[in-house]
Amino acid sequence: MNWAGLYTVLSGVNRHSTAIGRIWLSVIFIFRIMVLVVAAESVWGDEKSAFTCNTQQPGCNSVCYDHFFPISHVRLWALQLILVTTPALLVAMHVAYQQHQEKKLLVLTGHGDPKHLEEVKKHKMRISGSLWWTYICSVIFRLLFEAVFMYIFYMIYPGYQMIRLVKCEAYPCPNTVDCFISRPTEKTIFTVFMLATSGICIILNMAELVYLVVQACARRAQRDSNPTSGKSSLYGHKLSTEYKQNEINQLLTEQDGSLKDMLRRNPGLQEKSDRCSAC
């Protein structure tokens, strides 16, 4: 499991994201993960071996390095990127669950042939209903993780500039010892770069949040002004024209509440299910 594996897992989410979500995912993978792997890891590669202290006291080097760098920048960024990309898996799981429910419904209504089941997998889910809430939660968690890590960064390394020289007094160093960091300027450049991209990602997430809320309000306003309109899911239209009321009643009484919820979301069936006694 490496970054490429994570990329494979998250590419599936891409299909069901908003346009801003896709841009965010591209920024994460190209400007953060790729830069981390291709450039930043080699800059911090010799951070301990080239950390030199002006003393011959054994152990002083190690102790001073540990004192000034409790956790390396590269590891912090790797953790940040993993935590920031994982809320998208909530959405992936919810979409998989919904697709499973749709397939179950198709099998029950006699459309369980491989062609229809394949179509369920391929069609894009609309971000509405419970999926909207899951998506919003995932965006909020992303924002939270980004902010938390930026705060941790600021607490551990106050200011983002990497200094050339640190003065160390930890035991067993005799008195105060000068210690020199390797490649401080290059490290500062990359720290500022990663910080800037992190800021861009926060802005994209906030924009996506606003977009989703506005979209939901607009949809609600449209539904309130025109209650009979609204698009059905992929098979809502087909099922409503083919199946009789009593067959749908039968399904509803036999199956669990999640199927009822899905049928309720399909306006094509909504009219008929309103008239049914089993609902």
Place this chain on the structure above:
Amino acid sequence: MDWGSLQKVLGGVNKHSTSIGKIWLTVLFIFRVMILVVAAEKVWGDEQNDFVCNTLQPGCKNVCYDHFFPISHIRLWALQLIFVSTPALLVVMHIAHRRHEKKRELRHSEKVDVEELNKQKFHIQGPLWWTYSCSIFFRIVFEAVFMYVFYVMYDGYQMPRLLKCSAWPCPNTVDCFVSRPTEKTMFTIFMLSVSGICMLLNVAELCYLMIKFCMRVPKKPAILK
């Protein structure tokens, strides 16, 4: 996530590019990315370890290395290649958006052949022409910016053998020796030339697109007549 993944992502653009665009992409991946990964990274691999200063003063080597090499050539090239290849993603996104719109249109007429739609090539005209031209423009800008940054940081492209350093804590002036300066100079000149070739290809592609646009516009009045 590495250069291979970037190549996969950009492979999709290739289908909708002009011939010059396809040549540019090939030059980018073979003569720049591949050379960077296969050769240049090894040449610069021991740049700090083998950077030797004529002093026993601890910390002097670190400080002098940092003073003369604020950012390594390898990292600058890696950043340059990432930035130069990303405008192509604008085109990828625009094409994905067009395909999505077409699928939505065709779904209502029940004539959806997803495979054929995915394989269909879009002609570079209308809004796609503008997106494509913008992406080429950004490529040229990024190439120029990075070449300028290179020139400003490392005056001239030649890697010197000897550097004289007087930054604290080095006592007085100290001689520091760079490892493999000639090999580094050769690769710097090579990457610079290929960067120049890529810029020329981009400028040629931009001119080609403009000529195509100008040739298309006069045809319209003839059709209206």
